[in-house]
Amino acid sequence: MATRQKSAQKSTARVEVKNETKSGAKVRSGSTANGTMEPAKGKLGVMIPGMGAVATTFVAGVEAIRKGLAKPIGSLTQMGTIRLGKRTDGRSPKVKEFVPLAGLDDLVFTGWDIFEDNMYEAASNAGVLDYRLLEQLKPFLSTVTPRAAVFDHNYVKKIDGPNVKKGKTKMDLAEQLRDDIRDFKKTSGASRLITMWCGSTESYIEPTAAHQSVKSFEKALRENDELIAPSMIYAYASLMEGVPFANGAPNLTVDLPVMLELSRQNEAPICGKDFKTGQTLMKTVLAPAFKARLLGLSGWYSTNILGNRDGEVLDDPGSFKTKEESKLGVLEHILQPGLYPELYGNIFHKVRINYYPPRGDNKEGWDNIDIFGWLGYPMQIKVDFLCRDSILAAPIVLDLVLFLDLAKRCSALRGLGIQEWLSFYFKSPMTAPGLYPEHDLFIQLMKLKNTLRHLKGEELITHLGLEYYD
Numbered sequence: 001m002a003t004r005q006k007s008a009q010k011s012t013a014r015v016e017v018k019n020e021t022k023s024g025a026k027v028r029s030g031s032t033a034n035g036t037m038e039p040a041k042g043k044l045g046v047m048i049p050g051m052g053a054v055a056t057t058f059v060a061g062v063e064a065i066r067k068g069l070a071k072p073i074g075s076l077t078q079m080g081t082i083r084l085g086k087r088t089d090g091r092s093p094k095v096k097e098f099v100p101l102a103g104l105d106d107l108v109f110t111g112w113d114i115f116e117d118n119m120y121e122a123a124s125n126a127g128v129l130d131y132r133l134l135e136q137l138k139p140f141l142s143t144v145t146p147r148a149a150v151f152d153h154n155y156v157k158k159i160d161g162p163n164v165k166k167g168k169t170k171m172d173l174a175e176q177l178r179d180d181i182r183d184f185k186k187t188s189g190a191s192r193l194i195t196m197w198c199g200s201t202e203s204y205i206e207p208t209a210a211h212q213s214v215k216s217f218e219k220a221l222r223e224n225d226e227l228i229a230p231s232m233i234y235a236y237a238s239l240m241e242g243v244p245f246a247n248g249a250p251n252l253t254v255d256l257p258v259m260l261e262l263s264r265q266n267e268a269p270i271c272g273k274d275f276k277t278g279q280t281l282m283k284t285v286l287a288p289a290f291k292a293r294l295l296g297l298s299g300w301y302s303t304n305i306l307g308n309r310d311g312e313v314l315d316d317p318g319s320f321k322t323k324e325e326s327k328l329g330v331l332e333h334i335l336q337p338g339l340y341p342e343l344y345g346n347i348f349h350k351v352r353i354n355y356y357p358p359r360g361d362n363k364e365g366w367d368n369i370d371i372f373g374w375l376g377y378p379m380q381i382k383v384d385f386l387c388r389d390s391i392l393a394a395p396i397v398l399d400l401v402l403f404l405d406l407a408k409r410c411s412a413l414r415g416l417g418i419q420e421w422l423s424f425y426f427k428s429p430m431t432a433p434g435l436y437p438e439h440d441l442f443i444q445l446m447k448l449k450n451t452l453r454h455l456k457g458e459e460l461i462t463h464l465g466l467e468y469y470d
């Protein structure tokens with residue numbers, strides 16, 4: 001008790017209780033020493049370009065949870081807790097009771113796709129969820145129909161579809177998307193919006209002069225510059241409307257100076273790219289362990305077999321190159337070969353994705369890892385992860401939706417542009433220009449939780465712990 005009082009005195013928080021969730025839990029919003037946090041009032045509109053396996057597994061999952069048919073397993077916002085104060089304080093509220101997040105009942109959805117299937121049909125085709133569950137969700141899922149997409153076959157060579165917008169210039173297409181956004185806001189009655197890219201992986205491109213500023217980008221939109229990919233047009237439209245944008249694919253999309261400028265200007269947060277789900281999740285758990293124990297690494301061979309539409313799209317070398325870049329980046333940043341040349345200066349790192357239809361969404365990811373220990377003696381580790389891609393991705397989508405909405409309501413976060421504290425969810429986290437990203441999953445988790453503590457004026461947790469031995 002004495003300890004609790006001491007830590008409460010130290011905290012500079014001035015917190016008012018504003019919201020009460022349907023479950024009756026008190027959710028605190030208001031102002032702290034670190035800014036204001038508006039309450040989550042009204043509906044939150046989730047707009048999803050790409051209504052495929054991930055998007056439908058997410059939306060169907062939210063509806064199943066709302067109906068009490070399933071549990072939000074894998075979601076930090078729904079099941080996670082956050083320790084506050086000292087280990088002896090016994091304060092570990094649920095994350096959703098600590099910060100004012102939108103409730104699942106407040107979520108409303110729309111999407112865009114090149115195919116005309118509604119969410120029920122798209123989920124049935126994706127084949128991720130059991131048809132008995134889908135039948136129970138059919139009345140709801142059938143109401144979510146796709147808006148016409150902004151699409152360019154040159155960017156996703158393996159697919160084509162009829163539900164596509166027409167426009168003379170890319171600026172016309174952006175305007176049409178902005179109309180869609182305003183229309184959804186009006187018709188759904190949402191008070192706030194989020195855009196979550198769950199579309200296919202686009203061909204690899206590098207930034208050019210056109211991507212360097214809002215002025216050059218808008219000129220390029222009007223001139224139909226071929227290096228403006230469809231995902232960038234969605235991002236531009238969202239950020240112009242002041243809507244936060246997250247990118248589930250490894251596309252360049254918001255990883256560009258123009259988007260950072262727009263994000264800051266319009267207080268529309270952005271974060272990393274490419275959901276960290278299966279193999280890379282494991283990589284960012286294992287590699288930090290090797291580094292922590294100073295075990296060397298000579299090679300890491302990762303291969304996957306995957307049979308869903310994502311696997312088909314990634315069979316195209318252009319799309320695969322985009323994914324490969326995203327997957328390869330993590331080891332270099334975690335292992336820091338510049339600091340540890342004898343251990344990590346000569347690593348052979350290979351990533352393969354093979355399209356293999358019989359597996360559908362149930363990917364198999366193999367890793368063969370060659371490490372070496374004391375006196376250089378070699379050892380091997382084999383990982384065989386039989387995962388379900390979209391089952392791993394859906395809770396990430398949910399958390400990102402809720403946290404980006406929180407960022408937009410926090411005075412300390414909404415004008416920053418990049419939300420580095422959300423690195424936890426991405427294979428390629430975004431950071432301020434010139435800063436290397438943190439890939440270690442547990443550093444990312446600490447960064448996320450400390451950000452929440454900071455927002456609420458709680459003490460940050462350093463794990464020093466000397467005070468227990470005073």
Ligand SMILES: NC(=O)c1ccc[n+]([C@@H]2O[C@H](COP(=O)([O-])OP(=O)(O)OC[C@H]3O[C@@H](n4cnc5c(N)ncnc54)[C@H](O)[C@@H]3O)[C@@H](O)[C@H]2O)c1
Nearest residue numbers: 050052053054113149198199200201249275277309310389
């Ligand atoms: N599932 C995972 O574990 C995981 C992890 C990381 C990244 N991702 C990425 O998430 C994305 C979605 O994955 P998925 O398994 O749902 O793929 P999917 O192929 O099932 O769905 C993608 C959908 O996007 C649509 N689409 C493509 N271009 C579009 C455009 N310009 N506008 C609107 N719709 C468009 C396609 O028609 C398709 O329906 C992919 O880029 C994938 O690489 C998935």
